[in-house]
Amino acid sequence: MDKISYLFLLLTLLAEIVGTVGGFGSSVFFVPMAGFFFDFQSVLGLTAIFHLASNISKISLFRKGLDKKLLLRLGLPSVIFVIVGAMLTKFINAKALEIILGIFLIIFSSFLLWKKDFEIRTDRKETILGGSLSGFTAGLLGTGGAIRGVTMAAFNLEKEIFIATSAAIDFSIDFTRTFVYFGNGYIHTHDLIYVPFLVVIGFVGTYIGKYFLNFIPQDKFKSVSLILVLLIGIVTLSKILFF
Template sequence: MTTIDVIILFLSATAAATISGASGFGGALVLLPIVTHIVGIQAAIPILTIGQLFGNASRVYFNHSSLEWKPIVLFLITALPLTLIGSYMFSQVNGNKIKIGVGIFLILLVIYRRLKLTNKHIENKGMLLGGGLTGFISGIAGSAGPIGAAFFLGLGLSPTAYIASEAFTALSMHITKSFMYSKFDLIGQKEIALGLIIGVAMILGSWLGKEIINRLSQKSFIFIVEALLVVSGIQLIITGIYN
């Protein structure tokens, strides 16, 4: 790995974390192809997991006063055990079909929201379902931020409450994945070093994202998040087909 590669990783991580800081997700989807190109997919997932520990922790810190604990707890009840299961299966399962399915799900979800087929917000059972789905896919495919974001968006929270609450659950899942990856010797000194570089960049990006959402109206914020969900869905479908 060259110095140029490290600089590219740092700048890319800053940009990715800015997106995540402003929308609650998307950073990993932007960063994963870049990290994969530099270090390979098997190393990329653990490295991103370490980096996202910093990214999500900083988003929680910058928005901690807006945390909504009830949906967080409900989400994590199912997310954490299924993150463990997904992480265990990480090296044994081809995640391409899962990516395609997730991509289709995200696009259909936004269409559903735009058509306003219902005015009801997601309730307790929905958060339990969302947590389990997000945790499993996060463990097995490396990232499931858009899925978790979609469920938290359905709660009708303020932008900062949405960002902080989703980030707290993501942080919890990344800690769980880090434990599993280290247990199966997927995290070494190289992964830790690169993860720390990405992590520092993500702290900067999270701060920039916080500044952005402070300047957005609720309507604009929701539109941006939904647009990113569609983009993420398309990207997942494409990478699932061509990887």
């Protein structure tokens, strides 16, 4: 047990709570945070496994809100393109991927903080594009929840419908990319010691996040989440470029 980083586990729990309440999913916080403890390929493998447990808990807690039609429209292109993104990680340097991740988080969060009323139309073409980009970035960078969140926000869904449907799409993405990451050799034996802890944290963090949702206005917390995403992006990029 001396090999376990309890700071990493604590930060993972916070990422799950904030990700649940903010609506972006925990990976947008977990991936850059885990990069301080593991190499980027290990982070991708652990993210996929962690998210499987996290999304199962979200689906079970918010199952009444599942929108099957939206699940199909967003989920199918997401699953197809997560395979493409995950396969590309084998051909791109891990350091380059971290730089891309940092830039992506900074640009995306800054844009949404600037354009708070930004919405994507609910037409079929825009929905498919949003799902495709979400799946691709999830496979390539480990996180695509922010793009999917913006796409789903255009439908003005209630919180439970939003979270349940997003979690179901995310589960499909994670289930698919786990096999690709395993084939790429990203799921390392020495990292599996964390899996039982991540499974428990996925359930506990989601439950706590669901509790906080009753007290926190979604619009206000989303701004706080975006600021955190921006800061994480800056720290991630700084770590690679200057240290």
